[in-house]
Amino acid sequence: MEADVIEKYKKAGKIAKEVREFSKGLIKEGAKTLHIADEIEKKIKELGGEFAFPTNISINSVAAHSTPKINDETVLNKGDVVKIDIGVHVDGFIADTAYTVEVGSNNWKGLIKASEDAVKAAIGLAKPGAVISDIGAAIEDAIKKHGFTPIANLSGHEVGEYELHAGITIPNFNNNSTQTLEEGMAIAIEPFATNGFGRVIDAKDSEIFRLMMPKPIRNPASRKILEYVVEKHQALPFCKRWIAKAVGGFGIETGILELIRNATLHRYPVLKEEKEGAMVSQAEHTILVFEEPIVTTL
8 A cells, every 4th residue: 555545544543533522512312313424424525534434423223324415404312323324535535433322311422332342353353364254253242241242244344545435344243254354455344233133134215326337318417417426436326415505406316216217326225123122232443454453433
């Protein structure tokens, strides 16, 4: 990995860390999720970063891919277990970090600690030649020590230039893979812990999308959306509320549906724990894989 690329990863990580710490002051009873997301994304821009993906605010049994809707009125309630997942890029080089907060109560301290301890255990193994199933085993062990279950069908991932999910995945359990980490890889390790079944399912809602392959399209609203996405986000995820701000709200729903139908866009459904009423925690850091791992977001 070239020195200037390392510096861009580090800069993105520094911004993500600062935004993460800033965002903790926003997580309180009665706060609107839309306000939280807007403030986080405003801070990313103020600090000189760009969005690697929409701010994820996932509550209780929701694990991932949840970002506020246009004019969302959702508020945080006492006892909510809230996952905040933040993505920053600098010239396409990505920092991805997440944490969990319980709002106004202290009933899920062990669950939150389980994912935090798991990411710490994994970071220490993120060196060239490390077997990814060993990393998964360390994550699984750390979570189970707290009496909880890792979510098996969510994983960490390699990040690349303008690629949020590039190359290898980092399992949250021992999957017996013999694949190894290579020097210079950038990876995001993100353990999820739950008191549920350890498996997420798709919900009906989708607010987040990604460009797959631009194709000719007749629908004027679809063309407008496509032009915006190609110019501003390339293959990185985006959301409906960003489109509304950039090109207006008229025709967004039909425009996006048309782009999904012709395989121009990929949709990210909200992901929930399969067990009704279960709680989920998440922790995440981005690491550059060297003999002395560089944790860009810590």
